[in-house]
Amino acid sequence: MAAETPLLTGFACRDGRESLVFGERADGTMAHISEVTSGLECNCVCPGCGTRLVARKGNKQDHHFGHHGVEDGRPCQAGPETALHKFAKEVLARRLELELPPLVDGAGPGKWVGYPGGTYGFDAALLENRLGEIVPDVIVRKGERHLLVEFLVTHACDEAKIARIVAMDMAAIEIDLSGLPRDTSRPDLEEAILATAPRKWLHNPKLREAQAERERRGGERDLVLARAATPLRRAYVAACAEVRAMRTSCLAYDRIVGRHLAHAVGIEVPGIGCFTVPPRDWQALILADAVDIAASGGKGLITTAGALWKIRQRGWLRRRFSGLTEAEAAAVRVDGTPFDHPANAVATWATTLSRLGILLPAGAGDRWIVWQLTAGQMRGPQTSKRL
Known part of the structure; x- marks a missing residue:
């Protein structure tokens, strides 16, 4: 049986031919095939070409109208x-x-x-x-x-x-x-x-007008945001310069050096101005416990949430920058200033360590583990007690 196309007025008959299920009465109204008697007594014409219709309501085919006097009764192209x-x-x-x-x-x-x-x-x-x-x-x-x-x-x-x-x-x-x-x-x-x-x-038209109004307001909001972002950007740039000039004060850094991983910390990533300590300190804090666990045969896991919890516990986040909305962040970055949220800064640093072969991704972009081959090379004397 030929595939049937579910058309509204031009259905496919059981033999695959297109059929017509509406005819036009003498008064111009439309008659459904279910509403008329069989044969020419339906008193309908084709809505498309005006040809007299015959209502076919037998048992072998789906009920439909045929064009009277036309071979095989097929409807005209415009009819359905x-x-x-x-x-x-x-x-x-x-x-x-x-x-x-x-x-x-x-x-x-x-x-x-x-x-x-x-x-x-x-x-x-x-x-x-x-x-x-x-x-x-x-x-x-x-x-x-x-x-x-x-x-x-x-x-x-x-x-x-x-x-x-x-x-x-x-x-x-x-x-x-x-x-x-x-x-x-x-x-x-x-x-x-x-x-x-x-x-x-x-x-x-109303939707077009609403979209134009939204764009206008968005432009005004962006202008206000850009003006507000100027002093914010200056403060962030100053914060970046401040942390770059700081000396390392975190004892965890000594443990990292003892594990021969000094090259894994102190990596500058977008967002360093969100912290109150230099990259070497917060990165060493995050990495130290994980490498100690991995070196002893455990699973050294690092997560973005866990890393930020440790950093907050020590008061190492600047509230002014760590709570910016994405729109505010985009306004700060508009001139190329390398700003990012603290969570993204941690993720960017961990991703860099993955490329260095120190960490391996262990989740949907926010979990990493210390690579066991690296862990085997990290066994060595600790130069300072653990934080």
Whole structure:
């Protein structure tokens, strides 16, 4: 059996041929195949070409309309799509309501909500009314405002048409009917068009205006942030110069030297100004216990959280810099100043030791262990007692 395509008005019959399930009555209304009698007594014509239709409601094929007098009864090319548009227009004109998707810009508590989503009432509906260079499937009107409604049956609205809609700055949505089962009843089809089928905004002037306002406010916020960052950047640069000039005072450094790993500490990484001691001290503090454990045959584990806990316990973090937001940090870095948060400074240093063959990654970027081959080379006399 040929694969069946779940089209709304042009289903595939059991033999794979496209079929028509809507015909047009003499009064211009649309008739579903389930609503008419068999044969020519259906009194319907093709919505696309006007050919008289015959209702085929036997037991061998899915019920459908055929073109009377046409070999094998195949529908014309325009029939199924035209039927869909006329049926949608008929439904919208009669009900004059449509479920609209939420109109939202951004995320989180500060997001802009222009419309929360829900059923919206209209005054009128127009079918295939030309607007400039485009012919929307359906136009619904509320007062002086218009909403273009596009239906996705086999192909989504293309980029060229969307670009024209955007250039016209008119609100438009697309309703996706491509996933409907081919045996969808008329009532379910109506509800799909009006409410249940997936739908999204193709364009909305309010959303464009909200995005422009967000960008404007963002630009103003960035300007304020940049001005505030200037003294912050100067203070950070001064802090970096201060820690570079400090002498080592951490006894853990002596233990590192005793393990022949002096080259593993004192590595300058972005963020050193966030600490109140030079890199040699806080790096030795983190590494000393791990290498001692590894040298004795244990698992010398280093984690970002554990390292920062040790550093905080000794009061080695500058509050002014360690609590900056990412936006503030980016403003400090804007001229190339090598700023980073303390956690990232620790991770960058540990990653450097991984490249040197001293540590091995042991987690999702925040855990490392002392490499056992290195640990075997670290056994030697301790030159100072442990902190």
